[in-house]
Amino acid sequence: MTAAPEQVDVLGVAREQVLEQGVGLSEEQVLEVLRLPDERIPELLELAHAVRMRWCGPEVEVEGIVSLKTGGCPEDCHFCSQSGQFPSPVRSAWLDIPGLVKAARQTAATGATEFCIVAAVRGPDKRLLSQVRDGIKAIREDGNDIQIACSLGMLTQEQVDELVEMGVHRYNHNLETARSHFPNVVTTHSWEERWDTLKMIRAAGMEVCCGGIIGMGETLEQRAEFAVQLAELEPDEVPLNFLIPNPGTPYENYPVVEGPEALRTVGAFRLALPRTILRFAGGRELTFGDLGAKQGMLGGVNAIIVGNYLTNLGRPAQQDLDMLTELSMPIKELSKTL
């Protein structure tokens, strides 16, 4: 008769592997973390916070985002209220240059170091790129030296080069979910097409911002799969969104991710991505409320989007800045790399 194999505790392993050596968890290990019982969440968050402090430092990167072109998107991302394929109440709108300059100024005034210009498109056309170019020029002429990121969908090499030339330092293009789940979420383009754009961005020297949305019907296995697929990409930043079930979208009746599950996900993603900027993005207000946001910030998150999102509202920026002060978390200074 042989003795039963000794149970190895995943957090004990993570303490050595991730905290001490800086090696992210494997897919199987992430899945184990995602299956931890609620009573072990505080222990998980404490470890995730220690990992973040050890490999990223105490600073928090603050960002504002704005929608340059809203709605009317030809793609069918099932979570998105800006798709023209669903009966969403969101109507098409373009932000003009003065509006963009004002939004950038408001963002900089919060102490944010990042301003992301976003458009709901499959990929940018000449008109959109021209608007981005004019917008960046106007922001600079306004005396605003905030770092500018863009999120304009899938790119060609020529467009990547153009954005580099404009001075865009980071590009957001989310993989959204695990490769195995992506065809259930989007049918008008593939996960691989997004991956190709991300590779071009990296090769061109722009920082890669790539994350996704939790709560789109993926299994825990697929959530773990997604975490390690992101790790394989080695992104500079991972924005972590939680589904906001928006009216008119195929996911309008999906349940909101519950706080404990979301916190487990935050902790697990930090343990899979020890050195990455992990950003709280959309949906945190609905999922966490005030208390949970603090727990997340003390559980591995080291960046936030302040103010409103693209079509949804966030907390007033000052509320988040006050939270960072209360947590004694310094805001990253402009041009200082995490």
Add this chain to the structure above:
Amino acid sequence: MTTGLGAVTYCGFCGKERAEGDHTACASRLGVIDPPRFCAQCARRMVVQVTPAGWTATCSRHGEIASAR
């Protein structure tokens, strides 16, 4: 929360008459995580621009309303 005048007949979140049905779920989102999408006076879908510090919503018939902040 918003500036602008006029009778509030329709729900800004779902666009249905406020006097009919239960709008508790709408109220939990409107102004909290969603700007108004429908004109409160005529229920037309509005053109909404969200920015980091606020939002504007424009009805083709009744004009623009904006967030207080």
